[in-house]
Amino acid sequence: MAKKKEKLIPAEYIPDVGSHVLTIDKVKYLIANDAMYTFYQRSKGELSPFFLGLRDDKKIFGCKCPKCGLVRCPPFLTHCPDCDFAPTRIVEVGQVGVMLSTPPITYFANSLFLKMAPYGRGRVVLEGADTALSVNVYTTTGILAPGIIKKGTKVKVIFRDDRSGEISDIFCVPVSELTKAQVAKKGLLSSQINWEAAVEPTLKKATAAEQEIYKKALKEIKAVIRLMNETERARKDIMGWKREIQVKTTGGEFAIIINNGDISLAEKKLTKPDFIMVAKSPKTLADGLAYRGAITDSVIMKRLWISKNMEFTTIFKLDRMARSVARSKK
Amino acid sequence: MSKRVGIVGAAVTPFKAKWNEKTYYELAQMATREVVKDAKISIKDVDSVFYAIYNDIFERTCIPEHALHGLIGMQNKFGTRVSTGGATGAYTISAAHAYLAAGRFKTALVLGVEKCTDCFDFMSMSATPEVIKSIGWSADSFFEQRLGWTAADSYAEVVLAYMDEHPKDLKPEVTAKISSLLSQYVKTNKFAQRQHDQVTPQEVMNSRLVVYPFKELEICVYTEGAAALILAEEETAKAISKNTGKPIVWITGLGEANEHSFAGKNQKVMPRIMSDYIASHQAYKMSGIKNPRKSIDIVELHDAFVHQLEITMSEFDLVPRGNADALIDEGLMLPGGEYLVNPCGGLIYSGHAVGASNIMSAWSARNELIKRKKKTAIVHGTGSTIAQYTAVCILEHD
Ligand SMILES: [Zn+2]
Numbered sequence: 098m099a100k101k102k103e104k105l106i107p108a109e110y111i112p113d114v115g116s117h118v119l120t121i122d123k124v125k126y127l128i129a130n131d132a133m134y135t136f137y138q139r140s141k142g143e144l145s146p147f148f149l150g151l152r153d154d155k156k157i158f159g160c161k162c163p164k165c166g167l168v169r170c171p172p173f174l175t176h177c178p179d180c181d182f183a184p185t186r187i188v189e190v191g192q193v194g195v196m197l198s199t200p201p202i203t204y205f206a207n208s209l210f211l212k213m214a215p216y217g218r219g220r221v222v223l224e225g226a227d228t229a230l231s232v233n234v235y236t237t238t239g240i241l242a243p244g245i246i247k248k249g250t251k252v253k254v255i256f257r258d259d260r261s262g263e264i265s266d267i268f269c270v271p272v273s274e275l276t277k278a279q280v281a282k283k284g285l286l287s288s289q290i291n292w293e294a295a296v297e298p299t300l301k302k303a304t305a306a307e308q309e310i311y312k313k314a315l316k317e318i319k320a321v322i323r324l325m326n327e328t329e330r331a332r333k334d335i336m337g338w339k340r341e342i343q344v345k346t347t348g349g350e351f352a353i354i355i356n357n358g359d360i361s362l363a364e365k366k367l368t369k370p371d372f373i374m375v376a377k378s379p380k381t382l383a384d385g386l387a388y389r390g391a392i393t394d395s396v397i398m399k400r401l402w403i404s405k406n407m408e409f410t411t412i413f414k415l416d417r418m419a420r421s422v423a424r425s426k427k
Numbered sequence: 428m429s430k431r432v433g434i435v436g437a438a439v440t441p442f443k444a445k446w447n448e449k450t451y452y453e454l455a456q457m458a459t460r461e462v463v464k465d466a467k468i469s470i471k472d473v474d475s476v477f478y479a480i481y482n483d484i485f486e487r488t489c490i491p492e493h494a495l496h497g498l499i500g501m502q503n504k505f506g507t508r509v510s511t512g513g514a515t516g517a518y519t520i521s522a523a524h525a526y527l528a529a530g531r532f533k534t535a536l537v538l539g540v541e542k543c544t545d546c547f548d549f550m551s552m553s554a555t556p557e558v559i560k561s562i563g564w565s566a567d568s569f570f571e572q573r574l575g576w577t578a579a580d581s582y583a584e585v586v587l588a589y590m591d592e593h594p595k596d597l598k599p600e601v602t603a604k605i606s607s608l609l610s611q612y613v614k615t616n617k618f619a620q621r622q623h624d625q626v627t628p629q630e631v632m633n634s635r636l637v638v639y640p641f642k643e644l645e646i647c648v649y650t651e652g653a654a655a656l657i658l659a660e661e662e663t664a665k666a667i668s669k670n671t672g673k674p675i676v677w678i679t680g681l682g683e684a685n686e687h688s689f690a691g692k693n694q695k696v697m698p699r700i701m702s703d704y705i706a707s708h709q710a711y712k713m714s715g716i717k718n719p720r721k722s723i724d725i726v727e728l729h730d731a732f733v734h735q736l737e738i739t740m741s742e743f744d745l746v747p748r749g750n751a752d753a754l755i756d757e758g759l760m761l762p763g764g765e766y767l768v769n770p771c772g773g774l775i776y777s778g779h780a781v782g783a784s785n786i787m788s789a790w791s792a793r794n795e796l797i798k799r800k801k802k803t804a805i806v807h808g809t810g811s812t813i814a815q816y817t818a819v820c821i822l823e824h825d
Binding site for chain 2: 119124171199202209211213214219228243263394
């Protein structure tokens with residue numbers, strides 16, 4: 098069950114030893130790279146049954162007060178403060194619940210959660226519980242946009258395949274996106290649901306005028322990508338990153354290949370793209386790459402569809418490259 | 428019978444996105460130097476110090492105040508620290524008031540300082556993602572940190588829950604207008620981080636979503652700086668006031684409340700900020716305010732997010748809950764309206780130097796009461812996850 102061997106702090110987060118001097122109004126100031134870090138062997142203590150339940154048994158536990166009957170999930174206490182500290186007992190709760198309120202969506206996360214964005218985090222009241230459990234919420238239909246999950250939306254707990262006994266072992270998706278059997282199944286795994294179910298928007302056949310627009314946009318995209326490839330700062334943005342992206346727009350389709358610092362455009366159909374981008378107007382992508390508005394905003398505003406939520410990270414990188422090119426021009 | 432306590436000195440340092448020129452030592456001393464100058468007293472006349480510092484990780488040390496005690500001249504005297512998230516500053520005023528009211532001391536220095544943007548994310552080569560990460564360690568360590576909790580998404584939970592109940596309130600046009608209005612107010616605050624950053628409502632509307640439903644120009648910005656007050660019990664306050672020629676601004680009401688950090692039945696009521704409601708009404712009661720809409724002239728409210736400013740105003744009973752947009756739609760907070768809200772520009776434009784923020788708000792409220800010859804102001808701090816903590820004080824000018 099334990100995760101693959103990995104470091105608590107991934108190497109890419111750790112800066113080198115170093116310092117520099119900053120001069121402000123002819124006065125020098127010394128600035129040093131620094132970190133404050135502490136490692137733990139931290140016990141989950143009385144919370145262990147809950148976290149072991151997640152990790153080993155794919156069960157969710159709450160605790161019930163025998164006096165007031167309140168079932169708290171998560172079971173963050175052992176005695177009920179509302180009933181003069183009557184001892185509570187551990188009870189299993191359901192794996193389907195309703196959202197207590199509309200969950201927020203984080204588009205711009207801190208460095209620790211970049212790979213996860215955009216993500217929703219909300220509170221689910223599971224069947225059999227009275228209180229709400231904080232969970233991440235996702236949709237299987239692509240980017241989580243406002244309106245998909247709201248107050249009262251029925252959601253199902255999904256267990257990650259790779260679990261370590263942490264709250265992040267689980268997340269929720271709307272029940273409406275699952276089959277009856279999946280909803281009924283206890284301990285449903287992430288690998289048991291269809292993440293590719295995102296419905297790709299269909300594009301109409303281009304008119305002659307739209308063909309012209311496509312040609313023009315493609316020409317610009319090619320030029321920008323060439324420029325990105327020639328710009329050291331933009332190349333750094335995709336160091337260590339590899340993606341093959343199929344881009345479909347009205348008028349035609351092409352591929353963008355990102356390969357560890359290189360970016361290129363190929364007018365071909367990929368056999369196994371990492372993900373697909375669909376934009377009704379080819380200008381959407383051209384504008385974004387040319388730094389006329391963020392591509393991330395286009396995704397949020399649904400001008401640009403991407404087939405995998407997780408690939409928001411790649412979109413961020415493309416935005417950053419556009420900014421790097423613009424900055425290098427100055 | 429407890430003693431009356433008043434503010435007899437106030438000062439702030441410039442609030443800046445980054446102070447490369449100064450450490451938090453110097454920022455703290457700078458505010459102290461200025462505040463004793465404002466009160467025309469010597470630091471030797473100050474009996475006690477109450478430190479307002481939020482986050483040890485920002486200052487890169489635990490008990491960050493220990494190094495300040497000697498360098499601000501308080502050696503061998505009382506010093507304690509308050510740390511209650513975004514409500515740190517307001518809670519610190521409340522703590523200092525209690526000691527003075529009880530007769531323990533004649534004078535107190537309330538000193539807030541924060542140095543947050545030394546935090547730096549080497550991946551994006553910018554401070555903000557690391558500042559947000561550092562604040563993220565404030566989330567519940569068992570049940571929330573690993574879910575990507577941020578201060579913004581936890582306040583967004585409350586705001587969206589409010590909008591579930593009142594879908595017609597907190598209209599984007601209104602939040603945009605409030606942000607734009609605050610950006611106009613900040614023009615006269617020469618200590619503000621964004622003194623020259625005026626925006627139109629349209630620009631606010633067009634700014635990108637950071638955490639749904641918050642847009643970039645509806646969120647407070649992280650700042651480095653310090654702020655300080657001198658508080659004194661009645662007799663001492665009168666003597667200081669006589670010497671400075673500045674009127675005393677009395678602290679006549681205080682209220683504090685912390686909600687549950689978990690939500691659901693018998694716990695946090697998500698669509699409400701009960702802490703704001705309880706604390707403000709406790710403070711009204713203490714200062715004898717029966718009708719806040721009539722009594723309150725100036726509001727210095729901790730606007731972490733514009734939407735929360737609106738909800739907080741409704742919890743204060745200064746605008747109806749469910750129609751907080753009346754603040755703009757009916758002109759309640761527009762120039763010439765019923766209240767002057769965040770004349771300093773709020774934390775969205777002045778900047779949020781967490782521990783110092785509410786003290787800066789008190790500094791502004793005191794200045795405005797004296798300058799405009801108004802009677803009553805309310806100063807507010809909100810903090811922790813899902814707007815859990817509130818501290819409020821009522822300031823009155825006689
Ligand atoms: Zn009970």
